[in-house]
Amino acid sequence: MLQSIKNISFGLLLLSSVAAKAQTESARQTLLFDKDWAFIQSNATGAEKAVFDDSKWKKVNVPHDWSILGTVDHNTPSGRGGGFLPSGIGWYRKHFVLDAADAQKNVSIQFDGIMANSDVWINGYHLGKRPYGYISLNYDLTGHLNFGKGKINIIAVKADNSIQPASRYYTGAGIYRHVNLTITNPLHIQNWGLYITTPKVTADKATVHVQTTVVNDSKESKSFALKPQLIDAKGNTVSGKTELANHTLAAGKTLTIDEDIQVDKPELWDVENPVLYKAVYQVIVAGKVVDNQAVSFGIRQAQFDAQQGFLLNGKKVMIKGVCLHHDAGAVGAAVPLSVWERRLKLLKEVGVNGIRTSHNPVAPEFLDLCDRMGFLVMDENLDTWTAKKQHAENGYAQFFNDWWDKDTRDMVLRDRNHPSIVIYSVGNEIHDNLNDSTGFKKYRDLQNLVHQYDSSRPVTMALFRPAISKVYTNGLAAMMDVVGQNYRENELLAAHAAHPNWTVVGTENGHSLQAWLALRDHPFMAGQFLWTGVDYLGEADWPNVVNGQGLFDRTGGWRPLTYQRQSWWATQPVVHIVRKQENAGVGPVVADWTPTDFDTYDDARVEVYSNCDEVELFLNGKSLGSKPKSADDSPRDWNVTYEKGTIKAIGKNKGQEVASEELKTAGEPAKVILSADKAKIANSWDDVSYVTATIVDANGVPCPIADRLVTFSAIGAGLVTATDNGSLANQESMISPSRHTFNGKCVALIKANAPSGKIVVKATVPGLESGSVTIDVK
Structure with missing residues (x-):
């Protein structure tokens, strides 16, 4: 205690x-x-x-990230990689x-x-x-x-982290993840000393292989027994032993014990039903338990196949993945778990089922969350080997030769029991020469090291311009368990055509229709990981401080490309209306019916993203016609003479309405309304509620072009810990209670500071009606 x-x-x-x-x-x-x-x-x-x-x-x-609490400065040494935030x-x-x-x-x-x-x-x-x-x-x-x-x-x-630039993207600063103190007896299971695999899996029976490493740090030899117990998701013991073998371990030595445990009628872990078991292992000396460890795991069989792509429990599953960096906007690198949970739920809604940890090990609780929510993870270790990258000249490349083995080993030892992890990556767009023996050796050493500590999963790396680096023809790609490539999807398709025995995956991909069809139409492609799932700090040119290639902005805001991706990846019927922002098809795509200039906007170019068989479009109740689903998943488009009012799309399958969406023209801003993503939170560092402030007109229609300063306050059992918006160039302090809206919205992050009670969050905007929302503290 x-x-x-x-x-x-x-x-x-x-x-x-x-x-x-x-x-x-x-x-x-x-x-x-x-x-x-x-x-x-x-x-x-x-x-x-x-x-x-x-x-x-x-x-x-x-966890504490002091960099995110600082002031954005164009001249800061961290530069574009660090989001122009302080280092030291x-x-x-x-x-x-x-x-x-x-x-x-x-x-x-x-x-x-x-x-x-x-x-x-x-x-x-x-x-x-x-x-x-x-x-x-x-x-x-x-x-x-x-x-x-x-x-x-x-x-x-x-x-x-004073020697900069050290990274191409935001790192944070300080002790930014959790710390734990562990007290054990001298005879104990080694840290990360339980290793669980499921080498044989059927619906009737599964073999759970457990490798346990016990260490004796005492000054005398010890005799002990190791007692295993497997517990299912309902808390029932499904396997155990009554007769235990005795082991003797000399002082200062370690002993690794392997055993197979049979589980009848196992519940299999998969993306739709991520069932978790728990292995509880006790070290017993003279009838007393002197140490115990409990590890969650999943019973599942994952396989990358040269013809069928990726198989989970014998069934083909298309990996619909995204790349994620480790920061989360206003909280920087010190990310409460509920922030990740919110983001992963949003990604699930789009149809995402895979995560690539770009380009470094993540917090262990993030992987726990992926286990529980059913994501397929590519666990990646490094962004550089020995060759430096621009804007990261003082980064990990200077440490690789001395630390690659220990850092990679520790990642694998820590992470290998997570059922969500189906593949490791040992590098991203490596700039080392991969066309000579030294490059071959680095990759081989990394791959062999991973296999040494986890033989149950394949290894890849995110290849960078392989046609230039010659890796498809010089033998390096042939060494890889799974060939992974960033972008240039046609090159990867051609490589597989030339080498049909290769298993392949898109390790980093864009949002284009062409990239999607490369996956959709080729069953041998195991999957893709979009760049990126959510916007991230850094890797941005001034005045921007955020890289904006995410499906979601860093507050969780949807984008038109997110709606389009949902129409390609989601299983539920969806329909979304977007338009070109300026007249006659000029400008970016937006998802609203409120032009910036009503006087010059009359030629609206409208698109509808939908996976429905048929979509009918209406303007102020009048039908503008129906259009069928395109064979190549391209959007349905209409040229519309603009009118104020309501535009509505109805999606139908077999003639029945299954989805709809409507957009309304907003009037002048009249008030701010608040909504909380969590109505109840705990008094825990890892729990937070996102309160979104939306500027609306007198009829409650969101005003997408409103740029107003919102000031948040919290009364009662909580406080405002940070504020944020979706602007890439937002340079306001993250800890300020005031934030300008972007596209008519901004957010406040609310935490509890008492065991129980209520938090009344208020938002005020000069000249507008204020808003409030109440959050309960459990």
């Missing part, structure tokens, strides 16, 4: 107590270590020492007390992400340095701790 202790001597105001109960000798303790850190956004000489005075530092909880050095220190009862235990700490070039100390002892900011770090604290009442321990962390 973690408790706050105050008013200790030496001015140490941030103290936590890890109180171990006597009866917990038999079980490991994993404690969330997020609260009560001291932080300073500068270099602090001597801050690694235990006697350092941090009493005047800022008090923060992690940040220090964190945490003071805590360990119970005397744990003095003979092993204690370790895991950081799921420190950005970047981190150094970690415990009580002045240097635990290690890690350049890569995306990898989970685990440090053994045993032997460097103080135990007992009043005996303080101090962990210090230095995060340094």
Whole structure:
């Protein structure tokens, strides 16, 4: 249990107590270590020492991305890659007390992400340095701790991303993911020491293979038994053992134990029904449980096939994927889990079933979410090897030779039990020379390393202009488990025609109709991953600070291309109306019926995106005719003489109406209305409600061209933590309670700050009627 202790001597105001109960000798303790850190956004000489005075530092909880809290500046060293947000050095220190009862235990700490070039100390002892900011770090604290009442321990962390430019896209800064402290007996299951695969799967029976690595950190040999238990989604035990084999493990040694467990009538994990099981493993000594670990897994069979593409449990599934970066707009890199859940639900609504983690390991809870929601994941490790990329000259390329193996190994060991992961990628658009022996060796070494720690999944990489790099003809592509290519879909189709035994996948693809047809019309294509699912910070030219190629803007706003993608990928009937923004087919496509200039707009070029057999279009109740679905999935189009009022599309299948949409002309802005995506939230860092402010006219019709300043406030059991809009050039402070609307909308992120109660969120706009919404805190 973690408790706050105050008013200790030496001015140490941030103290936590890890109180171990006597009866917990038999079980490991994993404690969330997020609260009560001291932080300073500068270099602090001597801050690694235990006697350092941090009493005047800022008090923060992690996850904490201090870069997103800064000011956008055209001259900042991070440049276009970092979204013109600040970089530098940040220090964190945490003071805590360990119970005397744990003095003979092993204690370790895991950081799921420190950005970047981190150094970690415990009580002045240097635990290690890690350049890569995306990898989970685990440090053994045993032997460097103080135990007992009043005996303080101090962990210090230095995060340094001051040497820029270090990335082509936004990284964040600081301890931006969760931290956990783990206390175990010296004899215990190794960190990431449970490895579960399902090598044989049928509807009647499945073989679950479990590999368990046990470590003995005590000073004497230990005899133990390993007790397995498999539990289904309903909490029922489906397999276990009554007779346990005894094992003997010498001091300081590890032992890996393999066993197969049969599960009758298994419930299979798939994208439609992502059923999860749990494996609970106990280490037993003299009848007492001295350690236990529980791991979720799915029973499923995934296969990439040269002729059928991708098969899940023997059934062909087209991977309809998107690439995602690790930031989430206003929250930067420190992303609450409910933010990811909201985004993944939106992507599911479009028909997306796959995620590529571009181009780095993600937070482990993100993968848990993909497991629960039924996404197929391409788990990717790196954006560069040794060749530098423009706008990232001081990035990972300078560390690759020393760290590629450890960083890749740790990603695989941590992630390999997730049923959502069906393939690994070991690089994105690598600029190293892949037409010589050194390039071959780098790829082979990476692929072999992945196979060493996870032999159950194939490996690919996102090839960059393979016709130029010669990888389709020099033998490199032939080494790949699955050949992946970014864009230029016809090149990949031609490569498969020349090598029909190759399995192929689009690792990064555009939103065009041509790209979609390359997947739709070729069964051997396993899938595609669109660039991107959601807009992301960085990789943008001033005055833009956001890359805007997403299906959704960073607030979750839909775009016309999102509506079109839904008409291609969704299984439910859909119909959406769009038009060219300016007269006579000029300008971008918009999804509204409110021109910017009524006097010059009379020739409306209208398109309808729909998967329905037939679509009929109406203007102010008058039919403009019906059109059938095109064989090549191109949109249906009408030339319409513009009239104010209502335009409506009705989609029909076999003559029956199955979907419809209407757009109305907006009048002058009259009020702001609020809607919350979650009416109830918990008092948890990972829970947040998105409140959307929409400017509407007197009849409640959204005003898409309204640009107004909205000021949010929260009364009661919560607060406004950030605001945002969908503009690519929005340079307003993310933590400001005020935000201009973009396309008539903006959002506020609301968190709870009390265990229960109500949060009344209000939005005011000068000259307009205010709006409010109430959120309950559970």
